[in-house]
Amino acid sequence: MQRNLGRKFKTLLLICxxxxxxxxxxxxxxxxxxxxxxxxxxLPLGLVFGVMELFVxxxxxxxxxxxxxxxxxxxxxxAYTAVIFGVNLLVTATxxxxxxxxxxxxxxxxxxxxxxxLLIYTLVVYSLIVFMLQINRLLGEGVLWKFISGKxxxxxxxxxxxxxxxxxxxxxxxxQLGHVKFYDLLNELFHEISYPVxxxxxxxxxYIGDEVVLTWEMxxxxxxxxxxxxxxMFRERLIQNGERYLGHYGVKPEFKAGVHxxxxxxxxxxxxxxxxxxxxxxxxxxxxxxxxCNTYQRDCxxxxxxxxxxxxxxxxxxxxxxxxxxRGKEKEVELFSVNVNH
Numbered sequence: 001m002q003r004n005l006g007r008k009f010k011t012l013l014l015i016c017x018x019x020x021x022x023x024x025x026x027x028x029x030x031x032x033x034x035x036x037x038x039x040x041x042x043l044p045l046g047l048v049f050g051v052m053e054l055f056v057x058x059x060x061x062x063x064x065x066x067x068x069x070x071x072x073x074x075x076x077x078x079a080y081t082a083v084i085f086g087v088n089l090l091v092t093a094t095x096x097x098x099x100x101x102x103x104x105x106x107x108x109x110x111x112x113x114x115x116x117x118l119l120i121y122t123l124v125v126y127s128l129i130v131f132m133l134q135i136n137r138l139l140g141e142g143v144l145w146k147f148i149s150g151k152x153x154x155x156x157x158x159x160x161x162x163x164x165x166x167x168x169x170x171x172x173x174x175x176q177l178g179h180v181k182f183y184d185l186l187n188e189l190f191h192e193i194s195y196p197v198x199x200x201x202x203x204x205x206x207y208i209g210d211e212v213v214l215t216w217e218m219x220x221x222x223x224x225x226x227x228x229x230x231x232x233m234f235r236e237r238l239i240q241n242g243e244r245y246l247g248h249y250g251v252k253p254e255f256k257a258g259v260h261x262x263x264x265x266x267x268x269x270x271x272x273x274x275x276x277x278x279x280x281x282x283x284x285x286x287x288x289x290x291x292x293c294n295t296y297q298r299d300c301x302x303x304x305x306x307x308x309x310x311x312x313x314x315x316x317x318x319x320x321x322x323x324x325x326x327r328g329k330e331k332e333v334e335l336f337s338v339n340v341n342h
Contacts, residue, residue: 012050015129019046022125026118045084049126052080053133073134077127084126085119155267161221161259161306162283163202163231164290165193167210168254174210177249185249186210192241196233200226205278215278218261225313231257231300232340258290260303285333288326292335296321304334317341 020043057064057076064072167173167189174182190212197204201220205213214230221227234255238245242252262282269277289301298321302310307318321335 008054011133012047012054015050015053016043016046018129019043019049019125022121026121045122048084048087049080049129052083053130073127073130076130077123080126080130081119081123085122155265157263158266159218159261160264160266160278160282161216161218161227161261162205162278162286163214163227163257163259164287165212165214165231165234165255165257166290166293168256170210173251173253176251181249185245185251185253188245189238189253192237193234195237196230199233200224200230202226202230213283221261222309225310225316227259227261227306228300228302228310228313228316228338231255231259235299254299256290256293256298257300258286258288258293258302259300259306260286260289261306261309285326285329288329289333289335292321292324292326296335296337298337300338302336302338304336307334307336307338315341 023043023045053076057079067075167186173185177185190207193204193212196202197214200216201223202214202216205215207213216227238253238255246252260282262280262285264278264280264282266276266278268274285303289303293299293301298319301321304323310316311318316338317340319337319339321337323332323334325332
């Protein structure tokens with residue numbers, strides 16, 4: 001909860017800075033004197049915009065998920081512009097009346113050129129901000145900034161933690177539901193995982209059918225054992241909503257996970273379609289560890305090397321599986337099962 005609130009306030013600050021900057025640009029274009037009022041013009045509008053985006057419209061997120069990208073941008077832009085332009089007119093009218101101005105004088109303002117120029121400018125600014133926010137959601141939290149900053153423009157080596165999450169009995173569930181309804185279920189489940197992802201500083205690297213791959217930078221994944229907490233937070237949400245899934249889809253979905261860390265080469269690739277990719281044996285090993293969950297009938301398996309780094313966290317209980325030869329691997333890998341310590 002605290003992590004999510006902090007993320008929202010950070011986004012709110014960025015929105016306010018963007019609209020404050022837009023206020024300066026408006027003053028420059030309209031050949032007015034640029035001063036403190038230029039920023040003050042944009043900041044309150046950004047505050048209203050940010051509160052609506054992060055704290056009001058977020059309540060209707062489930063409904064918005066069914067809307068197309070274009071429909072959502074148009075709706076939000078028009079809604080923000082209408083509310084803020086209306087508030088602006090109301091404030092202007094109130095101040096004018098307090099200054100003793102007559103109603104016809106205030107109405108004359110609406111017949112002038114400037115309010116409508118301001119309306120169009122506000123519409124453009126808000127559509128750009130909404131577009132950027134939606135693109136950030138489409139790419140994944142923080143990925144847009146990595147593209148803009150050029151973090152992976154040149155390949156680099158780094159240590160990362162990877163978790164491969166796979167749905168149990170997915171083939172039989174898909175046959176039972178049919179492909180269309182099965183993907184409706186997957187959509188809900190992948191939305192469900194957004195909460196633990198945001199709260200544990202994870203990044204969604206890939207969706208592969210009914211499997212999702214999460215990754216962390218080492219510091220983020222090790223802090224508070226985030227790379228383990230993500231799985232158990234997700235599992236808890238599935239348990240809490242189990243009856244709803246059972247009523248709608250006839251199943252209570254469960255997931256299994258394999259977690260490992262190691263060196264990867266990280267790079268931005270592609271021309272017509274760009275993406276950030278990670279290459280290294282750690283991904284293959286983490287995937288094989290997840291597959292071993294079926295063999296050992298466990299929900300979450302962790303490599304021994306990662307377990308040693310996380311064993312100090314007393315909220316987890318560990319069970320040694322032993323040194324095993326994973327499919328496609330020559331060297332044995334020590335595995336541990338992990339669960340929440342009740």
